Amino acid sequence: MTLIDLANPTRFLALSARVLPWLAAATVILLTIGLYQSAYAPDDYQQGATVKIMFIHVPNAWLSMFVWGVMSVASLGTLVWRHPLADVAAKAAAPIGASFTFLALLTGSLWGRPMWGTYWEWDARLTSVLILFLMYLGLMALWRAVEDPSRAARAAAVLTLVGAINLPIIKFSVDWWNTLHQPASVMRMGGSTLDKAFLIPLLVMAVAFTLLFVTLHIAAMRNEILRRRVRSLQMMQASRIAFSSDVGTGSRQENASKGAA
């Protein structure tokens, strides 16, 4: 099974219908294990119980960047290989990515309140995630601004790829800006210095969230394909009514197509 075999939306729908329940089940199982493990993880000697926010926060943050990567690959698929499902994948991923980014910001600021004493700090990392969130929203606005999906797809693909080039530059410049304005006063967690008691739940949660994204993404792609079918059926119906000289035949065909759909 190669990618090109999935170019047929009907085949994709059939295959994804078979895969989706297994993916959903795996997600639920892993999420349960991960949540159980993180609930029973020991408190940190400095941060207390707030360290448990990390088990939600870090997977969200990791996915916020991963989803943009998925969208970039899909955009290449749209522009270079003209894969018919690539723009469906890109469009379906954007709101999910925006949600993960928003959750990362939200959990981060909930953690920041007891730890830093403020909900929002113009910390380099927070700021660049906020900009990523803004770019997700801009991309979604672009998708919504244009009626014709294929036209919107190519525009969004160009913008996604430009964003993929620009995001590291933005990250780097925000780091610079932050060190210029204030020295690193905020506490940072060293990723590699994590204890095993924290590391294992975190990894389980990361895998679970990635599976969650894949499940949601495939489900959203199925919805998008069906939505486009409904749209083209509606347009066919509208043009049939518009072009039929006799109003009677138009309404009869309308009924016929309703029955077919």
Added chain:
Amino acid sequence: MTALAALIRRDIRIALRVGGGALIGVLFFLTVVVLMPFAVGPDLAQLARLGPAILWLGALLASLLTLDRLFMADHEDGSLDLITMSRTPLELACAAKALAHWLAAGLPLIVATPVLGLLLNLDMVATGAVALTLLVGTPALTFTGMIGAALAVTLHRGGLLMAVLVLPLSIPVLIFGVAASQAAITGPLSFGAPFSILCALSLVSLVIGPFAAAASLKHGLD
């Protein structure tokens, strides 16, 4: 080469004549800068401290808002189709158009900077630093903004959507532009490092901008 030169000449001529609207950008820049003291108060010392940031923000908004028409007018009268079909590579044509736009709309902003610096109580060194960073940084704004302009013309949507898409991309230019100006005025940091990064950003956008704009025009126009 002659085709590109002709394109640049034509675009500058159109921008400067009646209906072109290149100089409206300068007027907008002036208005934004004049608005600022009403928001932050007329304290001259504070204005001098915020001066580089205000000038950079004004120039950023002015250069992005004038970009709206970069391809739109040509699309309306059909010359964009001729440019797309001509033997000149579309990437080069896009670069030429952006260059012409910068000469007609970006350069006047830099010329106006000393006058506006006077209004914001900036001294000679500070004004010079801001003007220099703007001279190096505004090409980056024009060339990244061109991507937004190309998207706008293929989508028949302009204005606000374009600004929302392009403004996050211009954050690095803003950061290093203001950082370099501040470094020249007060900062303990050297002027050279942020200034060279600003140059690098301009050069990078000089490469990426035309390719992305041409790609979106090629794929987007029917």
